[in-house]
Structure formats: C-alpha cells, structure tokens
Amino acid sequence: MSATPLGMPAFPDAARDALRDTTLRGNLRHATHTIRDKRARAVAELSDWARLREAGKQIKDHTLRHLDHYLLRLEESVTAAGGTVHWAADAADANRIVTALVKATGEREVVKVKSMATQEIGLNEALAAEGIRAYETDLAELIVQLADDRPSHILVPAIHLNRAEIRDVLVSAMGDWGRPAPDGLTDAPAELAEAARLHLREKFLRAKVGVSGANFMVAETGTMVVVESEGNGRMCLTLPETLISVVGIEKVVPAWRDLEVFLQTLPRSSTAERMNPYTSMWTGVTDTDGPSAFHLVLLDNGRTDTLADEVGRQALRCIRCSACLNVCPVYERAGGHAYGSVYPGPIGAILSPQLRGTGSAVDASLPYASSLCGACYDVCPVAIDIPEVLVRLRERVVEGGPAVRRGTRVVLRPARGHAAQRAAMRAAGWVFTRPTALAAGQRLLSRTRRLHPRRLPGPGRAWSADRDLPEVPEESFRDWWRRTSGGRDSAGGSGREERS
C-alpha cells in the first residue's frame, strides 16, 4: 500500500491531538451514536440476521479459499461481456495502468465515484502528476477533496466536519475546482446539497472518462455492483464513454445469487437502511447504452499476502460497511485520521498492518489501538473476529515470525522499541510459573505499602498521570488463606477493607 502518510506518528500520539479537539470529539460522538442506534433498529427488524451473518461469512470464506479460481472465472466473464481485465500487483502497477488508459483517451480529466481502492493506492495524486485532474463526486469525498483534507470514515469520509465547517469549505474552495458556491450559502443541509449538485452536474455532463470502485464483482456473470445513496455514482458509471473500475481482488463473489445476502446486510449495517437508494450493476459494455469501453483493474496490493495468514485473512471478508467504526469507543475518541490510512477504525487497525506490513510507526501501533472490547466483532455483518486478529498482529509485532510479503515467505523480526516490555513480560512469565516467587513479590509490595508514591515515574507515568494507584493491602489473599486456612482458623482473618 503506497498511501501511508509520510512520517505519520504512532496511533497514541495522533490520538492525543484528536482528543484535545473538542469540536471534533463532539462531531464524532454525535454522528457515531446516531448511526449506531439506527443500525441496531434496522438489524433488529430481521429475524434471520444471525443466519444472514453466517451466510455472508461462509460465502466470503469459500471465495477466499478458492480465490484464484473465481478471479479467473471473473476475467473470463468480463472479457466475454466486452470488457478488458488488467492485473495490478501493487499500487504503482495500478496507477500506471489507469494513467495509461486515461491518456489513451486523450482526456485531461476524470470523474470519480467514491472508491476506497483508488484512495488506497493514491490514484488522484498519480493522475495529477501526469497532468490529469480527478474530480470526486461523492458529496463527502468532494468536501474532503475541496478541503485538501483526508477522509476519516469509510462511509462518511467527512464525519469529522460539522455543517458550518462544510459550508466554509464549499464557499472558499469550490470556485477553484469549477462552478463556485452560490452567494449567501448557509449551512442548511438542503442548500449545501444543492450547491454541490450544481457544481457536480457540470462535471458529469462534460466528462468522457469515469473511474469507479465496486462493492462486489460477480464471477459467473462478470457483473460489477456499486451500492450508494446519492446517485452520483450512477452518473459516473453511465455518462462517460470510458469506465475504469479499480477493485480489490477480495471483492469477488462466486454467483449472482450471493448478492441476496450482501444486499441485505450491507445497507442495514452501513446506513441503517433496509435497502440503499441506488444499486448500480454493469456487465461489460452494451451498444448505445452506457460507456463504450470498460476496463477492470484487479488490485492485489498486499491482499494475497494477507490471505497467507490463517488468522488474519478473515479481514478480507470485509464489505466496508463501517459498522465497526460506529460502535468503536476508541474510534469515537481518536477520530479517523489517527489511523493513518484510508481504512480507519477497528477494521483499519487490522487491515492496514496486513496490507502495508508493520514497518512504520503507525502500522506497528495500530494493533494496539483497541481495548479489545469486542463491540466491533458483535456488529460485523461478516463476523470478522477483529479482536482475535488484533492479538495475532500484536504477536507479529512483538514476536515476529513467519509471514508472506510480496508473495515471498519471510521471517519477520520483532519490531524495535519493545525491549522493555518484552523484559517485563518475560519477568512476569517467570513469576507466574513460580507461585513462591509471586507470594514473595506480594509480601514485598505489602511490606513497603506505606512507601509507595502516588505517581509513578517512567512507564508507570502513563497510568498515574490521571489515575490513582490502587492501595496495596496489608496481606495478599494467598497469605490470608495460608494463615487462616481459608478463614477456618479465625473469624475472617485480618479484615482490612481495601477500598474503605
């Protein structure tokens, strides 16, 4: 994955900045709580939710187990329907392919429907370097682009901004990209939407090339599926002469029938809708209807490496619904930018370190950006056990071990900077396999209890800066048990209440 923000700090440092931004925290809290409550209601309407969830998981697991087969089947079907399939091993490959395809049309601008894959590879920047301008047409993507900002949510990329901030962005930047915002624009949602609509309509009617992603690719028919709310996507998919879709290889499903499951679980999990407003499907090209040329760029970019890990591969089941972001207490406070990736939140915390490796500061810190509370696993419509994968990735960070990088088996070395922690864990492990050592440690702690400082130096400062340390009791339980034979020898033993 090429789009790692350079010099992106580790998660705890980035989160600290977000925590200080009270407006951001307010925006996030309001938005995530609204969506999570609506989602819970939409899901509760279906009596067979647990079975749908299990079915989605099974379909995805089956497809991933036979990914090579289904991708070749997809290529056949797309080709038979008049499309062209391109295989991209990494971001550079994909960018090169798309840039060449756009250049071949002689065009200098493209319209885009929201696509995470193209953000993942940094396509807009790659196109810009070749003198091609890419216009984002999804409303939230447009806002983020105009603000020269980064998306902070999978489904609601501008979730970190409130209406007033969005109005300011439209007023100040729209004119540089095309039709300016109308005079006297207020922050009423209808006015903001209308301003964007007028601005975008000019782009749609002029563009000869469209770039999209896809939510699903059906192997048996070669059909691409985009699920969206605004209809801007459908314009991008139908109006241009050339359509280029950049899609991660894990998005394939075997058969048309499989959509039955995902078109129920995706909208309810993401926008809390029974059905999303627009579901666009296209299969190759058709005379006199839609684009006359269709290119599918199949993107690997770390996905087959991820597939090689027997625990971590379940991250590839993800259908990008973002339900896990909306229930995550860590995301709610740290915001999406702290994750340093187009994939924020719990799913980002397991996807980015797998797609990009754990080499950078942010990628090595992401597996620890969770309290393992399990809320993400509970809401996931394809039952990705995110806490389990987080722990697996922590293991990779601190213990290293076998992994696959760019198709080659490697043995990862433990990440640097964990020496003190490793020593502490080893020492604790030594004590925990020797009860007499544990008892001796407890006695030492009890005997020195009056001398314990209220605030700790060194690594302990992280605890005691804002939290009191617990008071150490006069006697551990095991010493009490030994002294009183479990209370049988004296009535209750030394009854000092720890918290009185």
Added chain:
Amino acid sequence: MRVALFLTCVNDTLYPGTGRAVVKLLAGLGVDVDFPLGQTCCGQPQYNTGYRRGTEPIARRLAEVFRDHDAVVTPSGSCAAMVREMYPRLGERARAEGRGDALATALAPLADKTYELTEFLVDVLGVTDVGAWYPHTVTYHPTCHGLRSLRLGDRPLRLLRAVRGLELVELPGAEECCGFGGTFAVKNPGVSVAMGTDKVRSAEGTGAEVLCAADNSCLLHLGGLLGRQGSRMRPVHIAEILASTREEVRR
C-alpha cells in the same frame, strides 16, 4: 463436587477482600471451596499483548493446578473468558504449527469447567437470592468480557435485584467499554482515560453511591479515576455485595 477458587493475580495481590467475599458467599451456600496455592495467573497480560508463546507455560500450569477439581470459579469475567475462549485457541494454534495435540489436550479440561462467579451462582447452584443485605444505591457496569465473551446477560442484575436493601439504578451507556483493556490503559493512556472519564461521569450521573462490576481490573481503572477526581462514588466488586450480610454491616 470439588470446587476450586481461581482468584486471579490482580485479586490475589490487590483485592484480597474480593477473594474472602467469594469464600464466605460460597460457604454460605454450602459450597466448600478449595484454593490451590499453586495458582498464579491465566496469562492474559501476555496473550493480549502479543506474547502467545510466552502464555503457554502459564496456561499449562494453571490447567495442571486445577486438574483434580470438578469446577473452577473465578470472580473475573475477563480471566474466565481468557480460559474459556483463548485456551482452546492456544491449542489450535499449536496444532496448526505442527506441534501436535498436547497443548490442546492439556488445556481443554480447564476451559470446560471454568465459571465466572455470577454464572456459577445462577447456572450451577441455581440461586439468584443469596441472602445478602446491602443498604446502598448501586449502579452496575457490565464489563466487556462478561457481556460479549461470556454472555452473562442479566445474571449479575438478577443477583443484585435480590439483595435486600439494595437500590439498583440503571447505568446509561452501560455496554460501552470503560477503557481499561489491560495494557491498553498504558499504551494508549489518552484514549483510555477519555473512555474511563465518560464512564465515570455517566455512573456519577445516576446518583448511586456504589459502582459495581464483576471484574476488579475494570474497577481498578475506574476507581483510579474516581479517586483522582475526588469522587465520593466507591467501586465495589459484586462478590463483596453478595457476601454482605446484615450482621456484618452492624458489626
């Protein structure tokens, strides 16, 4: 039935009162618990921080310590979840690495007979009224592992509702994590404290005197915040409430 108490390292070292409460509570219900002194820790700190191989000897010894007991009871949702959910995974991973079935075979019996305290009371002993008396207003925080791993459901609440003198008040946003998360509390102190502060604020908003949970680890974090913020609310483990009697309060 030979019942053993697995107290956990945190309770043994910092909260012996919780251990004494469990012993007293179970004795009152006719269960004579044993406390094998060879026990230490379940290995969760190692496992959750990524030291999976380092967890194995700790897990093996815990399974060995409780080998001859029919049931193992622990007043910690997260340690119960570790033994029940993660020990089988340790076995599976060892098998996947070509190290045979030995670890899985060693750990499976403990996973099968380990119970969190409230689960043991309600499901095994079949009681919800333990005869306790506790004249205080209490709000209950269902910890993440109790809620989502063990699926304790309303068992703790049923037990608390049967306590005489106790007024139970609902905690808004109860299902949200308190922000402890083991090493998360020190690896991401900013977010951890922010989560805990919100939890403490909603708990105080209920007007309760006592913040109750079935896990002292979460209460360690929340109690640390309550203490630093000078709050009058007290964190108390559910075992201590359930073991409390009229005689004791008078004394």
